[in-house]
Amino acid sequence: MPAFSQRLSDAILRTKTPLVVGLDPRLDSLPQTYQSLIQGNIWDRAQAVRDYCCWVVDAVADIVPAVKPQLAFFEELGPAGTQALADVVKYAREKGLLVIGDGKRGDIGTTATAYANAYLGVDSPWGMDCLTVNPYLGADTLQPFVRTARERQAGIFVLVKTSNPGSGDFQDLLLSSSANNSPETLYQRVATELNRLSNEGDAATDRYGLCEIGAVVGATYPQQLVDLRQRMPKCWLLIPGFGAQGGTAEDTAGGFHPNGLGAIVNSSRAILYAFDPQDRSHRWIDAVRHAALTANQQLRDATPAGNL
Amino acid sequence: MPAFSQRLSDAILRTKTPLVVGLDPRLDSLPQTYQSLIQGNIWDRAQAVRDYCCWVVDAVADIVPAVKPQLAFFEELGPAGTQALADVVKYAREKGLLVIGDGKRGDIGTTATAYANAYLGVDSPWGMDCLTVNPYLGADTLQPFVRTARERQAGIFVLVKTSNPGSGDFQDLLLSSSANNSPETLYQRVATELNRLSNEGDAATDRYGLCEIGAVVGATYPQQLVDLRQRMPKCWLLIPGFGAQGGTAEDTAGGFHPNGLGAIVNSSRAILYAFDPQDRSHRWIDAVRHAALTANQQLRDATPAGNL
Numbered sequence: 161m162p163a164f165s166q167r168l169s170d171a172i173l174r175t176k177t178p179l180v181v182g183l184d185p186r187l188d189s190l191p192q193t194y195q196s197l198i199q200g201n202i203w204d205r206a207q208a209v210r211d212y213c214c215w216v217v218d219a220v221a222d223i224v225p226a227v228k229p230q231l232a233f234f235e236e237l238g239p240a241g242t243q244a245l246a247d248v249v250k251y252a253r254e255k256g257l258l259v260i261g262d263g264k265r266g267d268i269g270t271t272a273t274a275y276a277n278a279y280l281g282v283d284s285p286w287g288m289d290c291l292t293v294n295p296y297l298g299a300d301t302l303q304p305f306v307r308t309a310r311e312r313q314a315g316i317f318v319l320v321k322t323s324n325p326g327s328g329d330f331q332d333l334l335l336s337s338s339a340n341n342s343p344e345t346l347y348q349r350v351a352t353e354l355n356r357l358s359n360e361g362d363a364a365t366d367r368y369g370l371c372e373i374g375a376v377v378g379a380t381y382p383q384q385l386v387d388l389r390q391r392m393p394k395c396w397l398l399i400p401g402f403g404a405q406g407g408t409a410e411d412t413a414g415g416f417h418p419n420g421l422g423a424i425v426n427s428s429r430a431i432l433y434a435f436d437p438q439d440r441s442h443r444w445i446d447a448v449r450h451a452a453l454t455a456n457q458q459l460r461d462a463t464p465a466g467n468l
Numbered sequence: 469m470p471a472f473s474q475r476l477s478d479a480i481l482r483t484k485t486p487l488v489v490g491l492d493p494r495l496d497s498l499p500q501t502y503q504s505l506i507q508g509n510i511w512d513r514a515q516a517v518r519d520y521c522c523w524v525v526d527a528v529a530d531i532v533p534a535v536k537p538q539l540a541f542f543e544e545l546g547p548a549g550t551q552a553l554a555d556v557v558k559y560a561r562e563k564g565l566l567v568i569g570d571g572k573r574g575d576i577g578t579t580a581t582a583y584a585n586a587y588l589g590v591d592s593p594w595g596m597d598c599l600t601v602n603p604y605l606g607a608d609t610l611q612p613f614v615r616t617a618r619e620r621q622a623g624i625f626v627l628v629k630t631s632n633p634g635s636g637d638f639q640d641l642l643l644s645s646s647a648n649n650s651p652e653t654l655y656q657r658v659a660t661e662l663n664r665l666s667n668e669g670d671a672a673t674d675r676y677g678l679c680e681i682g683a684v685v686g687a688t689y690p691q692q693l694v695d696l697r698q699r700m701p702k703c704w705l706l707i708p709g710f711g712a713q714g715g716t717a718e719d720t721a722g723g724f725h726p727n728g729l730g731a732i733v734n735s736s737r738a739i740l741y742a743f744d745p746q747d748r749s750h751r752w753i754d755a756v757r758h759a760a761l762t763a764n765q766q767l768r769d770a771t772p773a774g775n776l
Contacts, residue, residue: 184579230575232575232580232582232583233579233582235582235586236582236583236593238550238586238594239553240593242547246547264573264575264602265572266602267572268631270494271492271540274538274541274543275543277544278540278543278546279543284546285544285546286543286546294572294604294605296602296603296630296639297572297602297627297630297635298632298634299637300633300637301632301634319604322606324609325606325608326605326606326608326609327605328606329606329608330658331605331606333643333644333654333657334643334644335643336642336643336644337642346654349638353637
């Protein structure tokens with residue numbers, strides 16, 4: 161199997177879009193057709209989540225490169241929900257989509273290895289292509305994820321500058337010293353570490369110069385996106401915050417390389433819940449597909465993705 | 469139900485120890501009696517993990533206040549493992565133990581709420597008393613966890629200074645400005661935020677002045693433990709790193725209030741795997757209990773827990 165980065169580049173070039181559809185199955189937002197299941201027990205609710213996500217996968221499988229299940233919404237349904245997650249991951253991969261598990265995991269030593277073993281690689285029990293990772297515990301705790309990603313043709317996206325209003329509370333703190341005596345923030349220091357990892361000799365670099373290490377940078381911070389694109393040239397950027405969180409297609413433009421690669425842009429709610437909440441038919445699926453097509457066009461019009 | 473902090477204080481005073489037994493079920497370390505299950509399929513392996521953890525619970529239920537399942541080792545076994553986790557949590561609570569889910573979760577807005585709903589409170593599908601939380605995404609992302617903990621008589625432990633060798637990579641970075649012009653690190657800034665939360669009017673403070681907000685501080689950094697104890701007087705400290713990671717009972721002493729409350733000390737491997745790995749009998753259970761009793765005595769001898 162080709163390395164993660166190559167598979168991601170190929171999928172983007174095939175679909176001509178960097179759009180990732182975030183699978184955030186919120187029970188109170190699902191279409192009317194699932195109301196009877198939602199009124200049932202937790203296994204019924206997990207069934208609603210499973211069916212809904214698989215329909216979304218069907219609606220977008222030929223027009224986007226990847227989906228990003230948000231693990232929290234599955235874990236909220238207990239073991240039933242985690243079984244639904246496994247089913248959705250398998251289904252999405254069968255439909256040709258890359259799957260980015262948004263779990264923001266992070267732990268020390270062999271515990272980090274356990275998380276990496278859990279989620280990364282098609283032979284793992286969850287079988288994901290990629291996992292989001294939290295760097296707070298230290299650079300040494302990223303190593304097990306990096307090593308596993310390299311061994312299993314998988315990828316990681318490490319949180320750098322997140323899309324939420326309070327992401328600056330800790331991430332934007334100015335450090336008292338920096339390598340080149342220019343002011344440096346915590347998130348820039350994390351980016352420096354990711355850039356170092358992306359330049360290691362055993363990094364799995366694809367034919368476009370990108371590797372298995374990525375960074376999460378919110379569309380809601382377009383200036384920082386430009387800065388971080390420059391600080392980590394070989395790293396993919398996963399850009400959340402486009403759509404319902406207020407980031408525009410234009411805001412994401414600085415995250416791309418001129419060839420239209422190097423960034424993927426996630427939209428969850430603006431696509432998942434684009435339908436009329438009162439509609440009791442299956443037309444909601446058309447609305448989801450239409451919203452994805454619209455987002456694709458917005459990204460092509462406003463970013464280097466138009467060059468794909 | 470009493471607030472989390474009160475229940476934790478009561479359990480510590482009853483058992484006269486701050487010891488938490490970490491449930492890190494590593495397949496390659498389980499007793500010989502589980503070898504045939506471990507050779508089976510993933511559901512068999514999850515059964516081994518479930519049985520093993522429940523036996524550990526039986527071995528320690530009357531001599532420690534809490535157990536701390538490490539979610540990574542359950543997730544490593546896929547949906548089968550997460551079902552085992554749910555079973556172990558339920559069993560431990562039935563045996564009167566508090567359960568601290570070590571998942572180090574963290575996410576933004578409604579996603580953080582989903583994680584909090586998932587894990588916190590006996591009516592949640594996982595039914596835990598407490599969850600470990602990662603602060604990197606910002607102070608705003610701690611709010612949903614705090615709110616849910618308060619609503620459900622649960623608790624959180626936020627990562628501040630972790631026990632791993634590289635915890636300093638980001639946590640120890642000196643900030644360029646601080647409130648009182650004395651040097652301040654990132655982890656100290658996180659502690660300041662936790663202290664602020666612990667002083668909010670709706671904090672669920674117990675009769676000993678402790679609340680539902682806790683901090684994770686490694687036994688491997690005893691100086692920082694003393695400093696952090698002072699910075700967050702109302703917060704519980706969860707101290708990992710005692711035992712197999714090299715921290716001694718003496719190293720944890722600075723984390724306690726003089727009355728012996730205010731800190732809990734986790735040991736995982738030194739207790740879980742205290743048995744002869746070649747022993748094919750059930751004597752491993754005695755070895756686990758003996759190791760927990762030994763750790764209890766070490767903590768009573770070397771810390772204010774002797775005053776309980």
